[in-house]
Amino acid sequence: MRVLILGGDGYLGWPTAMAFAAKSHEVCLVDNYLRRRIAMETESEALIPTPNLNERARIFESATGIRLHVEIADCADYALLSRIVRDFDPEAIIHYAEQPSAPYSMIGFQEANLTLRNNLGVTFNIIWAVLEHAPQCHIIKLGTMGEYGTPNIDIEEGWIEIEHHGRKDKFLYPRQAGSLYHTTKVLDTDLLWFYVRTYRLRVTDLMQGPVYGLSTAQADLDERLLPNFHYDDIFGTVVNRFLVQTVAGIPLTVYGRGGQTRGYLNLNDTLQCVELAATHPSEPGQLRIFNQFTEQFTVNDLADTVKRAAHGLGIEVAVESIPNPRKELEEHYYNPRHSGLIELGLQPHYLTEKVLTDMLQRVLPYRDRIDRKRIMPRVRWAG
Amino acid sequence: MRVLILGGDGYLGWPTAMAFAAKSHEVCLVDNYLRRRIAMETESEALIPTPNLNERARIFESATGIRLHVEIADCADYALLSRIVRDFDPEAIIHYAEQPSAPYSMIGFQEANLTLRNNLGVTFNIIWAVLEHAPQCHIIKLGTMGEYGTPNIDIEEGWIEIEHHGRKDKFLYPRQAGSLYHTTKVLDTDLLWFYVRTYRLRVTDLMQGPVYGLSTAQADLDERLLPNFHYDDIFGTVVNRFLVQTVAGIPLTVYGRGGQTRGYLNLNDTLQCVELAATHPSEPGQLRIFNQFTEQFTVNDLADTVKRAAHGLGIEVAVESIPNPRKELEEHYYNPRHSGLIELGLQPHYLTEKVLTDMLQRVLPYRDRIDRKRIMPRVRWAG
Numbered sequence: 132m133r134v135l136i137l138g139g140d141g142y143l144g145w146p147t148a149m150a151f152a153a154k155s156h157e158v159c160l161v162d163n164y165l166r167r168r169i170a171m172e173t174e175s176e177a178l179i180p181t182p183n184l185n186e187r188a189r190i191f192e193s194a195t196g197i198r199l200h201v202e203i204a205d206c207a208d209y210a211l212l213s214r215i216v217r218d219f220d221p222e223a224i225i226h227y228a229e230q231p232s233a234p235y236s237m238i239g240f241q242e243a244n245l246t247l248r249n250n251l252g253v254t255f256n257i258i259w260a261v262l263e264h265a266p267q268c269h270i271i272k273l274g275t276m277g278e279y280g281t282p283n284i285d286i287e288e289g290w291i292e293i294e295h296h297g298r299k300d301k302f303l304y305p306r307q308a309g310s311l312y313h314t315t316k317v318l319d320t321d322l323l324w325f326y327v328r329t330y331r332l333r334v335t336d337l338m339q340g341p342v343y344g345l346s347t348a349q350a351d352l353d354e355r356l357l358p359n360f361h362y363d364d365i366f367g368t369v370v371n372r373f374l375v376q377t378v379a380g381i382p383l384t385v386y387g388r389g390g391q392t393r394g395y396l397n398l399n400d401t402l403q404c405v406e407l408a409a410t411h412p413s414e415p416g417q418l419r420i421f422n423q424f425t426e427q428f429t430v431n432d433l434a435d436t437v438k439r440a441a442h443g444l445g446i447e448v449a450v451e452s453i454p455n456p457r458k459e460l461e462e463h464y465y466n467p468r469h470s471g472l473i474e475l476g477l478q479p480h481y482l483t484e485k486v487l488t489d490m491l492q493r494v495l496p497y498r499d500r501i502d503r504k505r506i507m508p509r510v511r512w513a514g
Numbered sequence: 515m516r517v518l519i520l521g522g523d524g525y526l527g528w529p530t531a532m533a534f535a536a537k538s539h540e541v542c543l544v545d546n547y548l549r550r551r552i553a554m555e556t557e558s559e560a561l562i563p564t565p566n567l568n569e570r571a572r573i574f575e576s577a578t579g580i581r582l583h584v585e586i587a588d589c590a591d592y593a594l595l596s597r598i599v600r601d602f603d604p605e606a607i608i609h610y611a612e613q614p615s616a617p618y619s620m621i622g623f624q625e626a627n628l629t630l631r632n633n634l635g636v637t638f639n640i641i642w643a644v645l646e647h648a649p650q651c652h653i654i655k656l657g658t659m660g661e662y663g664t665p666n667i668d669i670e671e672g673w674i675e676i677e678h679h680g681r682k683d684k685f686l687y688p689r690q691a692g693s694l695y696h697t698t699k700v701l702d703t704d705l706l707w708f709y710v711r712t713y714r715l716r717v718t719d720l721m722q723g724p725v726y727g728l729s730t731a732q733a734d735l736d737e738r739l740l741p742n743f744h745y746d747d748i749f750g751t752v753v754n755r756f757l758v759q760t761v762a763g764i765p766l767t768v769y770g771r772g773g774q775t776r777g778y779l780n781l782n783d784t785l786q787c788v789e790l791a792a793t794h795p796s797e798p799g800q801l802r803i804f805n806q807f808t809e810q811f812t813v814n815d816l817a818d819t820v821k822r823a824a825h826g827l828g829i830e831v832a833v834e835s836i837p838n839p840r841k842e843l844e845e846h847y848y849n850p851r852h853s854g855l856i857e858l859g860l861q862p863h864y865l866t867e868k869v870l871t872d873m874l875q876r877v878l879p880y881r882d883r884i885d886r887k888r889i890m891p892r893v894r895w896a897g
Contacts, residue, residue: 209623240592240642247638248631251701255630259623283683284676293667293676293688298847300666302688305676307707314708318634318701324690325697329841329895458712464681512712 133157134409135219137206137257138227140184141166142359142366143273143342143401147225149349149356150402151409152197159219160184161212161228163205165249166359166366169235175363175505178375178497182355194352206253209260216260216268223409224261226272228253229319232365233277233310234456234510243311250315251322258326269333269412271405274320276340276394276424276467277313278306281460286467289336289420309459310512324418331416335408340424343370343482344398345493358398360494363505364456369430370395372506373437374487377448378494379501383438386508387455389431390462394424394469397480407475422469425479433482440487456508516540517792518602520589520640521610523567524549525742525749526656526725526784530608532732532739533785534792535580542602543567544595544611546588548632549742549749552618558746558888561758561880565738577735589636592643599643599651606792607644609655611636612702615748616660616693617839617893626694633698634705641709652716652795654788657703659723659777659807659850660696661689664843669850672719672803692842693895707801714799718791723807726753726865727781728876741781743877746888747839752813753778755889756820757870760831761877762884766821769891770838772814773845777807777852780863790858804854808862816865823870839891 134151138144139160152158162184170176182190188199200219204211206228216224229250230236236246254272261268279286282305291304303324306317320336327334350356361367362375373383396404404423413419428436434450441448455461473479480486517534521527522543535541545567553559565573571582583602587594589611599607612633613619619629637655644651662669665688674687686707689700706717733739744750745758756766779787787806796802811819817833824831838844856862863869 209627240646243642244592244638247634247705251630251634255627259626263623282685284678284681291676291678293674295667295674298667302665303690305685305688307686307704307711311708314704317704321690321697321700321704322630325694328690 132223132409133219133221135216135221135224136160136227137224138162138229140164141227141231144227145187146347146350146358146398147402147405148199149191150347150406152199153195153349159200159202161202161204161206161215163203165230169230169232170366173235173365175361175365177359177361178494178500179357179360181357181359187356190353190355191349206256207249209256212256213260213263217264220265221268223269223271223412224257225405226254226257226270229315230312233312235365236310236312237510237512246312247315251318254319254322258323258332261332262330269335269409271335271337271408272319272323274316274336274338275313276338276422277308278317278320278338279304279467280307280309281463281465283464286422288422288468288471289338309457327416327418333413333415334418335413336418336420337404337408337423338420339401340394340396341368341370342396342398342401343368345490347399347402362501364508364510369433373434374490374494375501376506377437377441377446377491378498379503381503381506382449382451383434384507385430385434385450385452386457387452388461389434389452390429391459392427392429392463392465394422394427394467395482396423396425397482397486399480400425400477403477404472407472407477411475421471422467423472424469426481427465436482436484437487440484440491443484443488444491456511458512515605515792516602518599518604518607519543519610520607521545521612523547524610524614527610528570529730529733529741529781530785530788531582532574533730533789535582536578536732542583542585544585544587544589544598546586548613552615553749556618556748558744558748560742560744561877561883562740562743564740564742570739573736573738574732589639590632592639595639596643596646600647603648604651606652606654606795607640608788609637609640609653612698613695616695618748619693619695620893620895629695630698634701637702637705641706641715644715645713652718652792654718654720654791655702655706657699657719657721658696659721659805660691661700661703661721662687662850663690663692664846664848666847669805671805671851671854672721692840710799710801716796716798717801718796719801719803720787720791720806721803722784723777723779724751724753725779725781725784726751728873730782730785747891747893752816756817757873757877758884759889760820760824760829760874761881762886764886764889765832765834766817767890768813768817768833768835769840770835771844772817772835773812774842775810775812775846775848777805777810777850778865779806779808780865780869783808783860783863786860787855790855790860794858805850805852806855807852809864810848819865819867820870823867823874826867826871827874839894841895
């Protein structure tokens with residue numbers, strides 16, 4: 132299959148590209164280094180140095196003999212993206228090409244503006260490049276579980292039947308997100324759904340929870356092939372923050388009460404999910420939505436598990452609540468379905484102490500590179 | 515009250531400005547003539563010539579002694595809009611500054627791109643200009659009933675309580691619109707709601723149905739103060755098309771089966787609604803949504819009423835079904851609530867034969883200016 136991966140330099144884009152290539156798919160990656168630029172501007176560079184995308188592709192080729200096609204280009208530029216889609220003629224596009232940081236999107240006007248324009252603009256350009264040059268191509272879009280927020284009712288997989296005054300209809304599940312970044316994903320879904328039903332595009336929207344992990348079959352071939360590991364407040368997830376705090380001997384910082392519940396998944400499960408979506412494409416005119424995570428827990432649960440894993444390595448770490456920089460419920464109902472990908476064949480890997488121990492051992496050699504100033508929240512939702 | 519009207523050269527913006535000014539509010543109008551430019555480019559100029567905005571303001575001042583402040587500026591330019599908000603310090607902003615044509619938004623990539631970027635970009639800029647310079651200012655945003663589409667359940671005023679598996683929560687009413695233009699208004703609402711709940715903005719979103727009418731207390735002072743009258747397939751509504759077809763001796767063209775039901779209102783009721791919203795502002799942190807129309811009927815009903823009004827003037831007109839250029843249901847359930855504005859004091863004016871007769875008489879003198887080529891659909895949703 133010809134697979135076009137947009138945002139191919141990212142935490143997910145790069146391992147996805149390697150995984151597809153290793154399964155003999157023809158892979159083209161596109162990236163404009165937006166994340167690296169933002170990381171530099173906000174002093175949020177990744178902990179483990181990663182070569183540039185062309186260099187990583189060369190290292191991958193040396194290790195495997197497999198060639199990746201790399202395009203350094205901005206998907207927000209329609210002429211460029213359209214040319215790439217025309218020439219590569221993909222059967223699947225995997226769309227990771229978005230500004231992915233919630234805190235960054237909340238800094239101020241410029242950052243919010245960039246996030247809105249880039250994310251919605253790229254999605255729009257993909258829609259049109261596909262309409263124009265590859266109308267049968269299956270668009271696999273990374274959404275986020277964050278689109279749903281934390282409603283007081285069960286979260287379905289994208290769609291809900293509503294009964295109201297004795298009549299029924301089916302709708303996109305109502306979404307209200309906790310940051311501008313997450314809101315741009317809500318808008319993406321609405322935009323895709325309009326073009327899907329009007330022009331019979333084939334789209335899968337993967338509502339993904341926070342992903343953790345560094346090891347993949349291909350990344351393990353060479354340290355320089357590891358995905359980006361961010362621990363800062365801009366790009367880092369709570370899992371990475373806790374790992375780095377453990378290694379650096381800093382208490383694990385829980386935002387507020389720590390009852391925030393989310394659905395998480397292992398990087399290797401993301402790779403499985405995206406492959407399952409690609410090999411089982413949606414139908415023309417179908418917007419198929421999956422909730423992409425394998426287990427749910429609270430931030431407090433996570434802190435406890437990290438603490439236990441650290442103890443196993445002889446590291447004692449404290450847990451400390453700090454004022455929540457975000458606006459979010461700190462205790463809430465949370466019951467999202469996530470059976471669609473399991474039905475397609477997903478074999479989940481869970482976040483065990485063992486997995487955390489392996490990650491801690493990955494991070495330990497980089498202990499001296501940890502910059503403590505970038506761990507604590509530098510962005511507050513209140514402005 | 516200091517009222518800033520964005521899109522002040524439009525069909526609604528101009529009469530709104532005059533109406534507020536006539537009630538002793540201080541009014542500033544902003545427009546970049548986008549609609550006039552698109553009208554020229556698509557050969558869709560209004561039937562009745564209208565002077566430019568500065569000229570109209572001078573004519574209004576001669577007739578009433580009231581000065582309007584006019585800024586010819588693009589609200590999509592944040593520096594300009596932000597400066598205007600800072601200097602004028604509005605208590606209410608009435609946001610009409612959007613590309614308002616559904617067919618235009620469906621022509622192709624360029625037109626869709628302009629619609630998405632302009633509409634969402636202007637809404638975003640307004641949000642930020644208010645946050646930065648006038649956080650207490652009440653934003654009155656023109657949405658559209660078209661955001662809801664034609665669901666098989668009753669349409670509430672913006673919000674719905676959903677009961678699901680025995681639990682309840684309140685959400686924005688699910689929306690799926692019939693054109694990209696209408697979809698940009700769905701996105702606007704989502705974007706506003708994010709910033710309302712995060713930064714406690716005050717917003718009223720008016721989900722308006724198609725508006726008809728030319729006469730207002732101020733427009734009647736001088737023919738040159740009339741609002742724009744578009745009868746073309748790009749900017750014209752079905753009401754205007756039927757009026758012009760009657761006057762030109764062309765059969766009234768019903769798209770498909772003609773069972774399409776919409777909620778309509780008189781231009782004078784729009785003026786009432788916007789004034790009621792402005793004088794009863796929403797609270798900080800509240801996104802208040804009203805469904806803004808006064809009565810609903812099908813396209814077939816409308817054709818019949820126009821036919822009868824024409825007959826009263828001695829004009830016999832036929833009704834003809836043509837293939838529907840849009841993708842929409844031609845027979846459907848439609849039951850939207852619209853009590854909020856009535857409760858605030860709206861006194862509806864209905865679309866009687868008398869009203870249509872008056873409009874026909876307004877249009878008759880311009881019969882020779884009618885260009886038949888621009889009446890029939892030039893844009894098809896199928897592409």
